[in-house]
Amino acid sequence: MARQRRRPIIELDHVDKHYRARGRSDVVALRDISASIADGEFVSLVGPSGCGKSTLLKIINGLERHTAGTMRFHTGTDDRRQAMGMVFQQPLLLPWRTVKDNVLLPRDLVGGRRRRDDTERAETLLRTLSLGDFMDRYPRELSGGMQQRVGIARALMHDPRILLMDEPFGALDAMTRDQMSLELLQIWERDRKTVLFVTHSISESVLLSDRVIVMSSRPGRIVSVVDVELPRPRRLSDINTEQFGHYVKGIRRTLDSEHELSPR
Numbered sequence: 135m136a137r138q139r140r141r142p143i144i145e146l147d148h149v150d151k152h153y154r155a156r157g158r159s160d161v162v163a164l165r166d167i168s169a170s171i172a173d174g175e176f177v178s179l180v181g182p183s184g185c186g187k188s189t190l191l192k193i194i195n196g197l198e199r200h201t202a203g204t205m206r207f208h209t210g211t212d213d214r215r216q217a218m219g220m221v222f223q224q225p226l227l228l229p230w231r232t233v234k235d236n237v238l239l240p241r242d243l244v245g246g247r248r249r250r251d252d253t254e255r256a257e258t259l260l261r262t263l264s265l266g267d268f269m270d271r272y273p274r275e276l277s278g279g280m281q282q283r284v285g286i287a288r289a290l291m292h293d294p295r296i297l298l299m300d301e302p303f304g305a306l307d308a309m310t311r312d313q314m315s316l317e318l319l320q321i322w323e324r325d326r327k328t329v330l331f332v333t334h335s336i337s338e339s340v341l342l343s344d345r346v347i348v349m350s351s352r353p354g355r356i357v358s359v360v361d362v363e364l365p366r367p368r369r370l371s372d373i374n375t376e377q378f379g380h381y382v383k384g385i386r387r388t389l390d391s392e393h394e395l396s397p398r
């Protein structure tokens with residue numbers, strides 16, 4: 135059954151991105167990207183290494199500028215940074231700040247005194263992410279998965295409408311990665327933020343997403359958009375179902391055929 139789509143929050147229309155390289159020809163990272171992401175939707179981006187997935191997140195949050203096409207955001211604010219939170223593969227925590235102070239970093243960067251609300255929000259987020267007992271510890275005292283949870287709490291601190299996640303679990307072992315996927319799903323089911331999630335794992339993309347955008351090798355283009363019609367809430371055991379396998383195989387086939395066609 136087709137899901138009813140909500141109104142778009144991000145619209146990309148024929149977007150290109152070229153990186154200028156002095157003395158060499160430009161790198162065409164993205165070509166003709168058109169997509170509409172609905173408010174509250176969970177969308178994954180999969181594609182070969184170097185196809186421009188990170189670039190797409192960076193032009194969406196304004197860290198990079200697109201070179202052609204148009205982008206529209208319907209977030210209720212002109213301040214893109216306010217509307218978006220970003221989670222990177224490495225959590226990039228400041229080692230001299232405690233866990234709680236790392237989560238409060240975006241708040242502190244704005245300047246002025248912290249309000250009690252800010253501290254309470256940081257504490258609530260940390261408790262939600264099972265870090266209630268580690269708020270006053272330092273990053274070096276935490277495992278990789280715990281550090282990544284701190285990165286997620288920090289990205290959620292200003293309550294963004296959109297969460298951009300660039301291979302957030304890529305550096306974690308398989309079990310921690312599964313656990314983190316489930317926790318992310320729980321947060322998403324509760325808050326229904328719009329999530330754009332970059333991953334190399336096809337099964338992770340199917341487990342988490344409403345839609346999976348499949349990209350070609352560089353220059354990155356969208357070659358397929360897969361609606362994942364698996365029921366929610368999802369569980370890890372869904373991975374063993376026939377329907378799940380069907381989605382994974384379909385996406386794998388698309389990526390393989392693109393790889394065969396691409397110039398080497």
Ligand SMILES: Nc1ncnc2c1ncn2[C@@H]1O[C@H](COP(=O)(O)OP(=O)(O)OP(=O)(O)O)[C@@H](O)[C@H]1O
Binds near residue numbers: 154161181
């Ligand atoms: N600042 C930059 N200057 C020049 N070229 C860049 C820059 N950043 C990225 N590129 C190039 O743009 C292309 C896309 O890179 P990007 O990091 O977006 O790919 P990706 O799909 O996220 O890769 P991966 O899956 O390996 O992380 C690559 O060829 C890369 O070398």
